[in-house]
Every structure is written in structure tokens, then in C-alpha cells.
Amino acid sequence: MEIDIGWLMIIVGLVLLIIEASQPGFFVAVPGTILIVLGAIVLLIPEYAQEWAPVIVVITALISSIITIIFYRRIAPGHRPLSTSMDILAGKEGIVVDTIRPDAISGKVRVGNQIWSATGDSVIEAGKKIVVIRSEGVHLKVKEF
Structure with missing residues (x-):
């Protein structure tokens, strides 16, 4: 039984997202998202996947990083540390x-x-x-x- 690299990327990406959902703070949501998107592109349009992989990784990393940061700021808003002069x-x-x-x-x-x-x-x-x-x-x- 041979598994396609695209499916492997999607499975590993989903596992990373599940880990992040169950134990927030490991920051594996971004690599998990990258793997899912890259895996989907490998499966859907394999002729572009290898040639455009670096660009896809960078764009996906930027977008998923921004979304992750926004998400974490909403669930744990920053607060000023307690200090008194x-x-x-x-x-x-x-x-x-x-x-x-x-x-x-x-x-x-x-x-x-x-x-x-x-x-x-x-x-x-x-x-x-x-x-x-x-x-x-x-x-x-x-x-x-």
C-alpha cells in the first residue's frame, strides 16, 4: 500500500492542528496549516506543486501566522503587568x-x-x-x- 505524499502532508497537518487545539501554545498550527494547504495543492494540481512550493509555503505561512496571532490575541487578550511605582x-x-x-x-x-x-x-x-x-x-x- 503506497500513500501519496499529498495525503501524508494533509494527515500530518491535521495531527498538528489537533495537537494545537488540545494543547494550545505549542504553535504548531502554522506548520500544520502549511502542510494541509501544500498537501491539497500536491493532490489537486501536482504540476504546479513542486515548482511553486516555496512560494506557496511562504504565502501560507504568512497568512496562517497572522490568523493564528489574531486568534490567540482574542482568546487570551494581553494585559498590562501588575506594577506600582x-x-x-x-x-x-x-x-x-x-x-x-x-x-x-x-x-x-x-x-x-x-x-x-x-x-x-x-x-x-x-x-x-x-x-x-x-x-x-x-x-x-x-x-x-
Whole structure:
């Protein structure tokens, strides 16, 4: 039993697409699409397949890459990474998570949805509201609100 190269390309291309569908992120959709298109051309118009194969591969790769990128952007839209410049924290309100003690950075406060090491001029118990005075390195200087 002899299998035609066109059918082999289509089968391998389909397997790659199935792998991509079941385990997204391997990025085998583009080569899978190329193999399917090239296999179909080999089967349908074999006289052009060998001569035009490089052009067909490049065009198919470009089109399927663009479609794949658009598809992945829709199913997993990009989002900005969570980052906070400490310069903008001054004046923000928060709540004490771990008791704050003067001259110690073991205290913890929640400002927004982030937890920061904090210190203050007086003891501030957990659960109390605070306001950020300034940032000192990666720690916050706070006072009770």
C-alpha cells in the first residue's frame, strides 16, 4: 500500500492542528496549516506543486501566522503587568496586615491589592487604617489614618 505524499502532508497537518487545539501554545498550527494547504495543492494540481512550493509555503505561512496571532490575541487578550511605582503611593490609604512598629520593617500593609513592608513612628495594630507618607526603598513609611 503506497500513500501519496499529498495525503501524508494533509494527515500530518491535521495531527498538528489537533495537537494545537488540545494543547494550545505549542504553535504548531502554522506548520500544520502549511502542510494541509501544500498537501491539497500536491493532490489537486501536482504540476504546479513542486515548482511553486516555496512560494506557496511562504504565502501560507504568512497568512496562517497572522490568523493564528489574531486568534490567540482574542482568546487570551494581553494585559498590562501588575506594577506600582512607589512614587505614586504617597497619600494612598490602606490597612495594616501585620502590626507596625517604629524602626522595624516587619510590619505589613495592604495598599490597593498589594502588600508592602511598612514602618511608622508609632505602633499601629493590625486592622487599623493607614495613610502612606512616603516610600523608602521598597518599604513604606505610614501613619495611622
